Amino acid sequence: MSRARLAPLVANELGVLEAVMWSHGPSRDALAAQLGFSRTRANALVAGLIDEGWLDEVGPQASSGGRRAETLQLHRGLGVLLGVDLGATGVEVAVLAPDLQVLARHAQPVDVREGPGVVFTLIRTVMRRLLTQLKLKARDVLGIGIGVPGPVDFASGQLVEPPLMPLWDRYSIRDDLRAEYEAPVWVDNDVNLMALGELWRLRRTLSNFLVIKIGTGIGCGIVCHGEVYRGANGSAGDVGHICVDPAGPRCRCGNLGCVEAMAAGPAIARMGVEAAQAGQSEWLANALSERSELRPEDIGNASRHGDAAANAIVQRSGALVGQMLASVVNFFNPSHVFIGGGVTGIGPLFLASLRQSVYQRSLALSTRHLEIGLSPLGADAGVIGAGVLALQEVLRQSVSSKRERVAA
Amino acid sequence: MSRARLAPLVANELGVLEAVMWSHGPSRDALAAQLGFSRTRANALVAGLIDEGWLDEVGPQASSGGRRAETLQLHRGLGVLLGVDLGATGVEVAVLAPDLQVLARHAQPVDVREGPGVVFTLIRTVMRRLLTQLKLKARDVLGIGIGVPGPVDFASGQLVEPPLMPLWDRYSIRDDLRAEYEAPVWVDNDVNLMALGELWRLRRTLSNFLVIKIGTGIGCGIVCHGEVYRGANGSAGDVGHICVDPAGPRCRCGNLGCVEAMAAGPAIARMGVEAAQAGQSEWLANALSERSELRPEDIGNASRHGDAAANAIVQRSGALVGQMLASVVNFFNPSHVFIGGGVTGIGPLFLASLRQSVYQRSLALSTRHLEIGLSPLGADAGVIGAGVLALQEVLRQSVSSKRERVAA
Numbered sequence: 001m002s003r004a005r006l007a008p009l010v011a012n013e014l015g016v017l018e019a020v021m022w023s024h025g026p027s028r029d030a031l032a033a034q035l036g037f038s039r040t041r042a043n044a045l046v047a048g049l050i051d052e053g054w055l056d057e058v059g060p061q062a063s064s065g066g067r068r069a070e071t072l073q074l075h076r077g078l079g080v081l082l083g084v085d086l087g088a089t090g091v092e093v094a095v096l097a098p099d100l101q102v103l104a105r106h107a108q109p110v111d112v113r114e115g116p117g118v119v120f121t122l123i124r125t126v127m128r129r130l131l132t133q134l135k136l137k138a139r140d141v142l143g144i145g146i147g148v149p150g151p152v153d154f155a156s157g158q159l160v161e162p163p164l165m166p167l168w169d170r171y172s173i174r175d176d177l178r179a180e181y182e183a184p185v186w187v188d189n190d191v192n193l194m195a196l197g198e199l200w201r202l203r204r205t206l207s208n209f210l211v212i213k214i215g216t217g218i219g220c221g222i223v224c225h226g227e228v229y230r231g232a233n234g235s236a237g238d239v240g241h242i243c244v245d246p247a248g249p250r251c252r253c254g255n256l257g258c259v260e261a262m263a264a265g266p267a268i269a270r271m272g273v274e275a276a277q278a279g280q281s282e283w284l285a286n287a288l289s290e291r292s293e294l295r296p297e298d299i300g301n302a303s304r305h306g307d308a309a310a311n312a313i314v315q316r317s318g319a320l321v322g323q324m325l326a327s328v329v330n331f332f333n334p335s336h337v338f339i340g341g342g343v344t345g346i347g348p349l350f351l352a353s354l355r356q357s358v359y360q361r362s363l364a365l366s367t368r369h370l371e372i373g374l375s376p377l378g379a380d381a382g383v384i385g386a387g388v389l390a391l392q393e394v395l396r397q398s399v400s401s402k403r404e405r406v407a408a
Numbered sequence: 409m410s411r412a413r414l415a416p417l418v419a420n421e422l423g424v425l426e427a428v429m430w431s432h433g434p435s436r437d438a439l440a441a442q443l444g445f446s447r448t449r450a451n452a453l454v455a456g457l458i459d460e461g462w463l464d465e466v467g468p469q470a471s472s473g474g475r476r477a478e479t480l481q482l483h484r485g486l487g488v489l490l491g492v493d494l495g496a497t498g499v500e501v502a503v504l505a506p507d508l509q510v511l512a513r514h515a516q517p518v519d520v521r522e523g524p525g526v527v528f529t530l531i532r533t534v535m536r537r538l539l540t541q542l543k544l545k546a547r548d549v550l551g552i553g554i555g556v557p558g559p560v561d562f563a564s565g566q567l568v569e570p571p572l573m574p575l576w577d578r579y580s581i582r583d584d585l586r587a588e589y590e591a592p593v594w595v596d597n598d599v600n601l602m603a604l605g606e607l608w609r610l611r612r613t614l615s616n617f618l619v620i621k622i623g624t625g626i627g628c629g630i631v632c633h634g635e636v637y638r639g640a641n642g643s644a645g646d647v648g649h650i651c652v653d654p655a656g657p658r659c660r661c662g663n664l665g666c667v668e669a670m671a672a673g674p675a676i677a678r679m680g681v682e683a684a685q686a687g688q689s690e691w692l693a694n695a696l697s698e699r700s701e702l703r704p705e706d707i708g709n710a711s712r713h714g715d716a717a718a719n720a721i722v723q724r725s726g727a728l729v730g731q732m733l734a735s736v737v738n739f740f741n742p743s744h745v746f747i748g749g750g751v752t753g754i755g756p757l758f759l760a761s762l763r764q765s766v767y768q769r770s771l772a773l774s775t776r777h778l779e780i781g782l783s784p785l786g787a788d789a790g791v792i793g794a795g796v797l798a799l800q801e802v803l804r805q806s807v808s809s810k811r812e813r814v815a816a
Binding site: 151160161208220222224225227229230231232233234235236237238239241242243244245246253255323324326327328330331332333334335360361362363364365366368369370 | 559568569616628630632633635637638639640641642643644645646647649650651652653654661663731732734735736738739740741742743768769770771772773774776777778
């Protein structure tokens with residue numbers, strides 16, 4: 001079914017579809033209970049949505065005695081979602097079904113500093129290749145969600161003075177994709193989308209949690225009162241420039257001792273080079289002589305092989321991120337903190353040091369029930385969040401277009 | 409009218425009363441527009457609520473041509489609210505009308521460390537005296553709201569391991585007041601109530617802002633998505649123990665360089681004593697010899713008279729609080745920060761240094777539209793917030809009691 005043939009929705013129908021989207025394949029009765037509708041009303045709404053191709057029955061629920069209820073799901077015939085997670089040094093593109101299962105994915109290195117022209121030529125190529133693999137066409141795409149590593153004006157979908165990618169200021173990602181896709185395009189900060197992805201995975205069972213991404217930069221996605229929180233200007237969660245040492249080195253933002261300048265990927269690589277050059281680590285010296293540079297993964301490999309200098313770097317980085325996080329935990333009192341991003345791959349010492357630093361520096365009441373762990377969706381959090389964003393907005397748009405028609 | 413005679417509410421009526429509570433005396437038409445009701449439906453609901461004694465007409469609206477519409481308000485005959493704002497070193501008690509105007513108030517010093525028995529004997533005496541002044545009795549009290557300077561379990565209304573007031577752990581303020589008042593009692597953290605007071609003053613026109621209280625301790629009230637945010641355990645906003653200098657002095661919490669230990673009231677007084685003893689300030693030395701101790705106000709007085717040592721102390725304190733606030737602003741991206749509490753009285757240099765420190769250390773995008781100023785409600789923010797809390801909960805309870813009856 002192509003987008004154009006989708007029947008518009010009324011508000012109650014949107015409520016049903018959103019409830020299905022945020023549930024684990026509910027039955028009609030479960031939907032009725034959740035929405036406060038009578039069974040009769042829920043049955044009628046579901047029947048209409050099945051008729052119109054929005055919903056599908058995908059098999060019986062686990063038995064609770066009596067006739068088994070059917071499991072409801074957004075109809076796979078609606079089309080697919082494209083989810084893009086663009087980081088500073090790599091991009092992941094995924095095709096997702098309307099139930100947000102990943103049907104195909106592709107990840108590859110890319111340098112965002114090369115500018116939007118180069119990067120989006122690549123992204124469009126990957127999109128086409130993935131759709132072709134699945135025997136799909138551009139018109140099968142229902143919606144597109146894109147996460148980018150910088151502050152975004154959510155309404156226009158444009159980046160606003162992104163520090164990591166100056167060439168992208170005010171670039172219109174929507175216009176870029178419009179020639180090829182008629183589907184609507186939504187853009188958000190990469191960490192906000194990771195938070196949205198985890199919120200979907202949790203089916204909103206947690207209301208107040210954080211997702212921290214540690215890669216080339218450090219960012220934080222915030223879920224507050226059960227919704228992703230973007231702040232007054234869309235820059236909430238910009239924790240990379242929180243000061244962890246007033247006597248620390250100068251950051252590219254101009255201030256001293258920002259956690260990003262002292263503990264993110266480039267700082268870890270730099271500490272590795274220094275350790276190699278100072279003769280503190282044979283392992284790192286060998287790696288450096290092979291390639292004349294080090295990546296955070298090299299320090300991680302050395303640490304996993306018991307290299308003492310590498311261990312110290314990993315622990316220092318984890319402790320500094322934990323020190324920043326302690327401030328944030330005192331302020332926000334989240335129930336959970338999920339850690340993601342490339343730097344988490346440098347080994348278990350990183351998370352252990354981070355945790356120790358938070359529990360030592362935050363107040364007892366804030367940490368009594370606090371859980372700190374790796375992001376359960378891992379590298380897929382961003383593309384799943386992008387799919388959730390796109391689906392959510394497609395559903396909402398399907399209502400407003402009908403309202404406009406009624407008003408006209 | 410006494411509480412017992414109040415007619416219970418249905419959900420739509422609660423919506424109308426809450427809209428009136430959060431508006432500047434609306435007309436029926438304004439209410440209908442705000443709630444998405446037809447005029448006929450709004451008129452019928454308002455007529456019923458006037459009959460039942462919940463609402464009152466208090467005069468015509470400013471003219472917009474044609475017959476002038478009546479201004480609606482919660483009926484003064486409903487009774488009064490008691491609002492209590494308990495700080496570490498003083499308490500303010502107020503009697504408020506249902507439209508949240510302060511009818512009578514009394515503030516006096518008290519040391520919370522003396523324990524709840526002593527403090528609540530005093531508070532009950534003040535409450536009785538204020539009610540007598542207004543020729544009111546205990547049964548005229550509709551609801552009681554109380555702010556306390558520590559973490560509160562909101563459901564039970566008990567303090568949980570409050571660091572400033574250990575004798576209060578798990579003390580039941582509700583039981584204490586039950587013998588004298590049949591009105592329900594709600595307890596919250598003092599800074600949360602300041603935030604609720606400012607949210608009411610703003611009639612919810614801002615959705616994401618902070619209120620910082622700087623007195624004996626430092627706390628922060630958070631408004632997020634238009635609601636006061638309390639965090640996973642009720643300890644959100646506990647910013648006093650954010651580290652501003654890893655090499656700073658040890659705080660009573662055990663960590664080094666907490667902003668509270670370096671910049672709140674006791675730290676200011678201590679720096680004043682040191683300056684006096686080191687011969688850096690004749691003014692402070694004289695004040696110290698008169699009373700053998702200094703209060704933050706003494707340093708404020710000296711600063712206002714141009715004393716250089718006092719100026720340096722005030723600026724240092726403002727800069728340190730600003731450094732903490734810069735982290736919080738990077739994380740939360742609020743539109744406004746309102747500063748309150750006793751320490752704001754030490755003079756304009758404090759706010760100037762605080763501002764400078766935030767604008768220098770926060771990211772440009774976070775501060776582009778950020779406004780930092782003194783709390784507009786000032787010392788009344790806490791008691792007004794306590795009144796808002798009490799009224800809000802009284803209205804909500806009036807619905808659930810009917811629901812229970814219907815279900816029974």
